[in-house]
Amino acid sequence: MEKDEIIRLLELFRYKENDRPGLNNYLDVTWNSNKYVATTTPHHFIIIKKSIYEFTPSGFLNLSAHIPSPNCEVEISVNEIINKVSQIRLVEVEQECECSYCSGTGEVKEGFYSSYCRNCDGYGFVGNGQYETIIDEEVRIKIRDSLFNNGFIAKLLEVCQATNSKNIFLIHQKDERVNLFKINNEILIGIMPMRPAKDEEFVTIDLKNPASA
Numbered sequence: 650m651e652k653d654e655i656i657r658l659l660e661l662f663r664y665k666e667n668d669r670p671g672l673n674n675y676l677d678v679t680w681n682s683n684k685y686v687a688t689t690t691p692h693h694f695i696i697i698k699k700s701i702y703e704f705t706p707s708g709f710l711n712l713s714a715h716i717p718s719p720n721c722e723v724e725i726s727v728n729e730i731i732n733k734v735s736q737i738r739l740v741e742v743e744q745e746c747e748c749s750y751c752s753g754t755g756e757v758k759e760g761f762y763s764s765y766c767r768n769c770d771g772y773g774f775v776g777n778g779q780y781e782t783i784i785d786e787e788v789r790i791k792i793r794d795s796l797f798n799n800g801f802i803a804k805l806l807e808v809c810q811a812t813n814s815k816n817i818f819l820i821h822q823k824d825e826r827v828n829l830f831k832i833n834n835e836i837l838i839g840i841m842p843m844r845p846a847k848d849e850e851f852v853t854i855d856l857k858n859p860a861s862a
């Protein structure tokens with residue numbers, strides 16, 4: 650992979666808000682005696698072997714401590730994931746823009762006090778009348794025992810496509826903690842599952858070796 654492509658993948662998983670500066674950086678990770686470069690958010694991470702690209706880390710968060718040891722080896726076809734994602738219904742959602750009454754703050758000054766903005770109900774954003782078609786984000790994706798946000802699985806697919814991977818492996822899954830996926834023996838992706846809710850809608854990914862799962 651080219652350097653630009655590796656950076657693109659790292660950026661997909663890097664935290665970009667300002668409230669947790671420790672998560673904004675490229676991180677050093679040691680896992681199974683190998684050196685990796687990583688980016689993370691509170692919900693997912695990517696770690697890429699340094700044999701592909703030597704990267705100087707800029708942060709000191711000890712992500713290594715949060716990466717679990719393998720406890721399974723479940724093979725999953727990338728085409729199966731693409732096929733199931735394509736079955737999720739599409740929905741039209743209105744695009745949003747900043748509320749012009751409160752400049753996106755959700756509050757308006759009334760004399761000495763401020764009160765919530767009635768134009769946007771205190772949300773700060775309003776619909777702009779333009780619609781886009783997206784996969785319904787309420788529909789989960791089930792892999793073995795875990796349910797995932799489909800946007801996170803879309804990122805996993807982007808990494809599969811960037812590495813031309815036909816199959817990936819789920820190598821850790823336990824309780825409702827982070828699931829670990831191995832791609833090409835060079836990249837690991839961790840994704841937090843959703844807490845299952847009642848009557849939740851989901852599509853199920855068929856596993857290639859369910860007997861050994």
Ligand SMILES: [Zn+2]
Binds near residue numbers: 748755756773774
């Ligand atoms: Zn407003």
